[in-house]
Amino acid sequence: MTELLQQLINGLSLGAIYALIALGYTMVYGVLRFINFAHSDVFMVGAYAGYFLGPKLGAGSIGGGVLTLAGAMAVCAVLGVVIEKLAYRPLRGRSNLTVLITAIGVSLLLQNTGQKIKAVGANPRAFQFPGPDGMTRGLFPETQLHFRSLTISSNQVIVLVVAVVLLAALWWIVHRTRIGTAMRAMSFNATASSLVGINNDAVISFTFALGSALAGAGGVLYAMNYPSIDPLMGTLPGLKAFVAAVLGGIGNLPGAALGGLLIGLVETLVSGTRVSTYRDAIAFAILILILMFRPAGLLGKLRVEKV
Amino acid sequence: MNGSRRSFLGRGVALGAVAVLGTYAAWAAPEPIRIGEFSSLTGREAGLGQYTHMGVVMALEEINAAGGVNGRLVEVIAEDTQSKAGESATVVRKLTTRSRVVAIIGEGASGRCLEGAPIAQRAGIPVVSPAATNPKVTELGDCIFRVCFTDPFQGTVMAKFAHETLHAKRVGVLSDVASPYSLGLAEFFRQRCRVDGIEIVGEQRFSGGDKDFRAQLTALKASKPDALFVPSYYGDAGLILLQARQLGITVPILGGDGFEAPELVQVAGAAADGSYFPVHFSLADTSPRSRGFVERFTKRWGKAPTGVSALGYDALNLIVDAIRRGGSAEPKAIRGALALTTSFDGVTGRISIDSERNARKPASIVRVEAGQFRFLQAVAP
Numbered sequence: 224m225t226e227l228l229q230q231l232i233n234g235l236s237l238g239a240i241y242a243l244i245a246l247g248y249t250m251v252y253g254v255l256r257f258i259n260f261a262h263s264d265v266f267m268v269g270a271y272a273g274y275f276l277g278p279k280l281g282a283g284s285i286g287g288g289v290l291t292l293a294g295a296m297a298v299c300a301v302l303g304v305v306i307e308k309l310a311y312r313p314l315r316g317r318s319n320l321t322v323l324i325t326a327i328g329v330s331l332l333l334q335n336t337g338q339k340i341k342a343v344g345a346n347p348r349a350f351q352f353p354g355p356d357g358m359t360r361g362l363f364p365e366t367q368l369h370f371r372s373l374t375i376s377s378n379q380v381i382v383l384v385v386a387v388v389l390l391a392a393l394w395w396i397v398h399r400t401r402i403g404t405a406m407r408a409m410s411f412n413a414t415a416s417s418l419v420g421i422n423n424d425a426v427i428s429f430t431f432a433l434g435s436a437l438a439g440a441g442g443v444l445y446a447m448n449y450p451s452i453d454p455l456m457g458t459l460p461g462l463k464a465f466v467a468a469v470l471g472g473i474g475n476l477p478g479a480a481l482g483g484l485l486i487g488l489v490e491t492l493v494s495g496t497r498v499s500t501y502r503d504a505i506a507f508a509i510l511i512l513i514l515m516f517r518p519a520g521l522l523g524k525l526r527v528e529k530v
Numbered sequence: 531m532n533g534s535r536r537s538f539l540g541r542g543v544a545l546g547a548v549a550v551l552g553t554y555a556a557w558a559a560p561e562p563i564r565i566g567e568f569s570s571l572t573g574r575e576a577g578l579g580q581y582t583h584m585g586v587v588m589a590l591e592e593i594n595a596a597g598g599v600n601g602r603l604v605e606v607i608a609e610d611t612q613s614k615a616g617e618s619a620t621v622v623r624k625l626t627t628r629s630r631v632v633a634i635i636g637e638g639a640s641g642r643c644l645e646g647a648p649i650a651q652r653a654g655i656p657v658v659s660p661a662a663t664n665p666k667v668t669e670l671g672d673c674i675f676r677v678c679f680t681d682p683f684q685g686t687v688m689a690k691f692a693h694e695t696l697h698a699k700r701v702g703v704l705s706d707v708a709s710p711y712s713l714g715l716a717e718f719f720r721q722r723c724r725v726d727g728i729e730i731v732g733e734q735r736f737s738g739g740d741k742d743f744r745a746q747l748t749a750l751k752a753s754k755p756d757a758l759f760v761p762s763y764y765g766d767a768g769l770i771l772l773q774a775r776q777l778g779i780t781v782p783i784l785g786g787d788g789f790e791a792p793e794l795v796q797v798a799g800a801a802a803d804g805s806y807f808p809v810h811f812s813l814a815d816t817s818p819r820s821r822g823f824v825e826r827f828t829k830r831w832g833k834a835p836t837g838v839s840a841l842g843y844d845a846l847n848l849i850v851d852a853i854r855r856g857g858s859a860e861p862k863a864i865r866g867a868l869a870l871t872t873s874f875d876g877v878t879g880r881i882s883i884d885s886e887r888n889a890r891k892p893a894s895i896v897r898v899e900a901g902q903f904r905f906l907q908a909v910a911p
Contacts (some may be wrong), residue, residue: 226752229777233744338572345572346580347765349796359799367776374778449741451769451797455573459739494745500707500735 225372230495231488236379236448238487239386243441244464245471245479246393247434253410253474254430257319260326261306263461264333265299265435269442270452271343272298274350277362282352288363292385295443296436303435304428312424337454350450362447382444389440390480393433397476402429410474463490463506470510472523481521485509562598562605563859565849566625566655568636568646569842573613574739574765577791578638578838582660583608584831585842586635589850591830599850600857606846607631611642618646626653632861633658633852635845638838639763640664640681640711647674656865658849660841661810663787664714668887675868675887677844677876678787681711684808685718685761687893687909688784691806692757693726695907696782702732702755704746704770706762709738715761715786731755736766743770744777751779763788768797775801782806787893790837795901803900808893811840811878812905823877837878844876 244266251259272295273282280294281287310329314322338345351359361378368375397403405426408416417423445460446452467486471478486506493502513521567586570579590606598604607629609621618637625631626649634650637643638661650657651671659667659676663684668674692698701723706712723730732753734746747770750758760770760783767789774783775798785807795802811820823843827835835843851874853859856867871883881889892910896903 226748229748230745233742233748237742338576345576347574347577347793347797349768349793349799351796351799359796367778369778374776376776445741449769450772451741451765451793453574453576453765456741460741491742491745494736494742495749499746500737502737 226495229373230491232373232375232379234488234491235484236382236487237491238484239382240441240445240448240483241460241464241467241487242480242483243386243389243437243444244460245467245483246390246476247438248465248468249471249473249476249479250406250430250434252468253476254406254413254427255311255322257322258326258465259311259434260323260461261310261329261333262434262438263457263464264330264337265302265306265457266438266442266445266461267337267452267454267457268302268333269295269299269439270350270446270456271337271442272439273362273443273446274348274452275342277352282362283354283360283364285363288381291362292440292443296439299439299442300432300436303431303438306435307428307431312427334454334457343454345454347451347453350446350452361450362443376448378448382448385440385444389437393437393476396433402426406430466507466510470513470520472520475520475522475524478520478522560602562603563853564605564607564629564631565846566622566629566631566634566636567606567608568611568618568621568625568634568642569608569638570613570642571608571610573611575613575639575763577764577793577836578661578788579611579613581791581836582638582838582842584827585660585835585839585844586846588827588830588839589843589846592826593846593850599853600859602859604846604850606635611637611646613639613642615641615645618642619649622646622649626650626655631655632859633849633864635660635842635849637662638841639709640667640714641709643667644670644710647671650674654865655861656849656868658845658868660845661787661838662711664710666710666714672869672887673865675848675883675889677841677848677878677881677889678810679808679891679893680888681714681786682718684786684893685715686722687808687895688759688786688806689719689722689726689728691895691909692723692759692784693728696757698728698756698782700729700731700753700755702734702750702753702758703730704734704736704743704750704758704760704762706738706766707735709762711763711786711788712738712761716759719759719761738762738766740766741769743773747774747777747779751777755781757781758783760784761786761788764791764794765797768794768802771798771805772801780804787837790896790903792833792836795898799901802898805898806895806906808895808909809903810837810891810893811835812894812896812903812908819875820877840876840878844874844878844881847876848874848881 247262276294277291280290282291337343354360366377405421409426467482468479471482489506493505569582594603611617634657640662643659643662647657651673656673661678663681705716732750783805789807852864852867856863874881879891894908895906897906
């Protein structure tokens with residue numbers, strides 16, 4: 224029983240990170256109808272931004288940790304907007320396939336640039352920061368909380384708290400602000416939204432900034448929990464988050480969050496059993512099953528194409 | 531118009547002259563002996579490849595500074611396997627067909643060596659692996675050699691160590707399904723445990739490159755082991771050590787030679803303390819030959835070598851030694867001379883190649899204490 228509870232806690236904290244990344248995929252899909260495969264590498268850049276900003280912003284204390292997280296989110300937001308301006312905007316109106324291939328190109332560019340430049344390098348780095356006593360320490364002060372035989376790392380709690388706060392903030396932006404309303408309008412019908420005076424390009428830039436900032440936060444939280452970062456670190460979590468977005472119903476924000484949590488939980492529960500080798504196979508089999516019965520994903524709605 | 535044509539002509543003549551001079555220079559000095567290297571210079575196991583490469587480059591510089599071998603300089607053509615499956619075969623094909631190398635140093639990782647080496651075997655080019663410890667590597671054919679000990683040896687050594695030194699009765703095993711290195715080590719460890727009467731109370735698997743091992747570790751913890759055996763490379767191992775300690779697993783954790791890299795301690799921090807693994811080359815070794823190597827390496831690269839650096843250094847020196855002894859830089863002659871190597875004085879110890887083309891060498895077991903690898907005991911084969 225305790226083992227199961229422990230696995231649930233492990234799964235939730237992993238799922239929360241998948242959820243943050245999945246939101247970026249789903250938001251971009253919502254406004255542009257394409258999968259931004261470079262998203263997983265923005266996640267990687269987020270981890271590196273945290274790595275380089277951390278010592279300057281006082282990582283190791285709660286305030287410094289929050290500042291580092293915010294800094295990494297800002298860096299990623301800018302990167303997201305730049306990628307959109309340079310790579311995707313010139314292709315506006317072209318077929319989705321062209322944009323998709325460009326996205327893969329951007330992804331490879333980021334990965335290989337990371338491996339090539341000296342400051343980043345191909346070798347994995349430890350996501351740890353020098354403390355005043357000469358010992359290395361994590362982004363946030365860390366303790367282990369014990370409840371009977373359950374062990375919860377304070378980092379796992381931080382991941383959950385940050386994820387919930389960011390999700391609430393995102394919900395507020397999308398549903399309670401003008402730009403959020405514009406995003407929803409554009410996702411509903413891009414032509415009509417431009418007819419009523421919405422600047423679609425501005426909305427797209429904003430969407431990229433928002434999605435990339437979430438990926439940046441995901442990158443920092445992921446690196447904090449699994450403190451070995453390398454330029455290829457985004458690929459696998461990116462793929463899982465993409466699956467989570469599809470599972471929840473691509474284009475649907477609560478769906479992405481739900482999908483992320485589900486994938487994290489299933490993965491962890493399977494990993495702890497004898498069939499741990501089939502972890503990814505089982506997670507993907509569940510995806511296929513759900514899509515067979517609900518082709519639009521758990522919370523997605525099939526939209527009838529109007530003529 | 532006219533002027534520009536004249537200058538064009540002039541440039542052409544100059545170029546021609548340079549070309550002729552160049553050919554002359556190439557003819558006057560014999561062409562260098564080309565030796566290939568394939569290693570993981572980027573990607574997940576970049577540390578493994580880069581540390582090996584630094585050792586190879588240092589050996590190369592010393593050989594050429596001493597005038598090369600048989601009056602010819604040596605050139606190393608390094609190719610990157612990106613730590614990925616599928617790249618090794620491509621780069622070895624490139625080395626054998628396009629670069630036309632006479633011998634190859636490569637892959638420290640068993641999985642990628644198993645992928646690339648058969649192509650060299652077919653082309654009849656001898657391969658010396660610095661650190662591929664899986665027994666199948668040298669069984670690929672009569673052209674494949676290694677300068678390190680093998681997995682049956684280190685798996686047995688670690689099981690014996692758990693039994694005799696740690697007095698473990700119950701052990702858990704966590705291995706990487708995607709790595710022949712890890713699976714092989716786990717198998718030989720298990721075999722020896724059966725002999726010594728150690729019970730394997732838990733077996734869990736992961737896939738190389740995973741970041742979350744809490745699920746497997748939670749399950750292993752529930753089986754109450756006295757020690758854990760985690761054969762894997764340092765990248766995964768650092769995270770495993772960290773998460774194991776976070777989950778309250780306090781028993782000793784044993785690994786393989788893949789643990790040895792500064793990144794292990796950088797990632798795991800204090801959680802690395804109390805883990806044990808075998809190494810090919812111990813910095814605590816006091817023989818003048820290894821002391822000199824450590825000093826020169828640290829001076830050249832600004833950091834201390836790891837075991838694979840010393841193995842890379844020995845691999846190139848062994849090939850050059852074979853060229854010198856055989857008196858020829860033809861692949862066939864090099865292969866013949868390599869097979870006859872006896873008591874080659876390497877920095878990792880005396881290397882004799884046996885009939886299975888393996889090096890017979892001792893291992894040292896180190897313990898991590900306060901972030902340092904402390905030499906514990908040497909184990910002879």
